[in-house]
Amino acid sequence: MKANISVDEVKTFALSLGWDDVGLTNPTIPEEDIQAYRTWLEHNHHGEMAYMENDLRCYPEQLLPGAKTAIIFITHYKQPSQPFRSDAGLVASYARGRDYHNVHHKRLKKMIRWLEEKSGQQGIAKGFSDSTPIMEKALAVKAGLGWFGKNTLLIHRRFGTFTLLSGLLTTLEFPTLTPPERLPRCGSCRRCLDACPTQALTPYQLNAHKCLSYHLIESKKEVPSHIAEKNPGYAFGCDICQDACPHNKRPPLSLAPEFQPSQGLGEYLEEDDLLTIEENPTKLFGTPLKRAGIKRLRKTFASHTEQCLMVEKD
Numbered sequence: 278m279k280a281n282i283s284v285d286e287v288k289t290f291a292l293s294l295g296w297d298d299v300g301l302t303n304p305t306i307p308e309e310d311i312q313a314y315r316t317w318l319e320h321n322h323h324g325e326m327a328y329m330e331n332d333l334r335c336y337p338e339q340l341l342p343g344a345k346t347a348i349i350f351i352t353h354y355k356q357p358s359q360p361f362r363s364d365a366g367l368v369a370s371y372a373r374g375r376d377y378h379n380v381h382h383k384r385l386k387k388m389i390r391w392l393e394e395k396s397g398q399q400g401i402a403k404g405f406s407d408s409t410p411i412m413e414k415a416l417a418v419k420a421g422l423g424w425f426g427k428n429t430l431l432i433h434r435r436f437g438t439f440t441l442l443s444g445l446l447t448t449l450e451f452p453t454l455t456p457p458e459r460l461p462r463c464g465s466c467r468r469c470l471d472a473c474p475t476q477a478l479t480p481y482q483l484n485a486h487k488c489l490s491y492h493l494i495e496s497k498k499e500v501p502s503h504i505a506e507k508n509p510g511y512a513f514g515c516d517i518c519q520d521a522c523p524h525n526k527r528p529p530l531s532l533a534p535e536f537q538p539s540q541g542l543g544e545y546l547e548e549d550d551l552l553t554i555e556e557n558p559t560k561l562f563g564t565p566l567k568r569a570g571i572k573r574l575r576k577t578f579a580s581h582t583e584q585c586l587m588v589e590k591d
């Protein structure tokens with residue numbers, strides 16, 4: 278059904294809800310992204326993320342029958358890059374404040390209610406952020422919000438890679454732009470590849486088995502020693518391939534209250550923080566670190582401080 282709402286109205290309302298940019302596209306995933314995804318799985322680059330083995334990721338139309346448009350939202354969260362410390366573990370910048378999944382779900386609810394009111398129809402949209410099986414970056418590129426970097430992240434012209442994605446599928450039909458070509462745009466730059474301490478990246482592909490972010494956030498197993506010894510000091514997540522990227526130098530820091538360290542567990546995890554969480558595990562609630570849980574955070578911290586002591590002795 279043709280929407281009786283203009284693209285400009287959608288964009289204005291989205292920005293008023295706190296998103297930083299918006300793009301619209303039809304919800305079909307391009308064939309080259311489907312092929313790249315299947316090859317990635319064939320190479321077993323997804324580690325133990327069994328949830329990644331879901332072909333539905335390639336067919337968003339099946340998540341909402343009759344979906345005509347995908348509206349993709351950008352949230353810019355850039356925080357100051359911080360040094361590693363021997364007495365504390367560094368938290369990746371997206372995880373220092375509130376959990377973005379909750380932030381996005383609240384906004385998506387308001388956006389969907391608004392679309393329903395404006396169109397006079399119910400059940401016309403389904404929101405997603407991260408956990409729904411959809412190839413979000415492929416849709417964002419198609420919606421004109423940026424391009425793929427060799428570190429596999431979406432590079433937004435204005436905000437670089439320190440952005441988070443969310444979106445919705447809707448049966449409403451909007452005029453969409455011709456999707457830009459999915460071209461390699463990093464040229465000869467390879468700063469992210471060279472900066473990655475575990476060589477987890479080959480251009481445009483990430484091997485989760487080697488990635489610190491995977492081991493510290495997603496994997497349920499102990500971090501293998503050959504990876505742990507290359508961790509320069511992260512307690513949760515990893516930003517090294519983003520800090521290295523020239524597209525992240527110019528964008529300003531995000532002022533969004535949700536991503537400020539004061540709103541969550543902050544930039545570093547120290548021994549005192551771990552003791553407080555052990556006494557009161559609800560401290561993790563509403564923050565991204567809940568995904569790791571206190572046992573895993575404690576193990577990562579112990580391995581980091583042990584490594585630093587060994588280096589000091591040498």
Ligand code: B12
Nearest residue numbers: 310313314317369407413430431441442461481490514515
């Ligand atoms: C699984 C996953 C992970 C895994 C695997 C990452 C990966 N690259 O696949 C792990 C746990 C390692 C991870 C880590 C992180 N993640 Co993550 N993750 C996801 C998730 C759930 C799926 C990603 C996916 O589809 N992977 C499948 C593989 C096949 O896709 P891909 O690597 O993107 O490969 C594509 C391109 O490289 C391209 N391609 C392949 N070859 C070529 C060649 C050329 C020439 C070109 C141009 C393109 C191209 O095609 C592929 C398919 O589109 C998404 C959310 C979602 N639902 O989409 C978030 C998501 C990608 N993650 C996100 C974030 C923030 C992170 C971290 C920064 C967190 C942190 N600080 O630790 C790190 C960054 C690590 C990195 N360099 O990617 C954001 C990224 C936002 C952005 N600006 O891009 C997302 C979108 C979540 C969100 N909703 O905001 N993540």
Ligand code: SF4
Nearest residue numbers: 473488489515517518
């Ligand atoms: S998140 Fe860290 S470990 Fe993973 S690819 Fe980027 S730099 Fe390498």
Ligand code: SF4
Nearest residue numbers: 426427463466469522
């Ligand atoms: S560091 Fe260079 S190669 Fe890597 S994503 Fe940024 S521009 Fe591309």
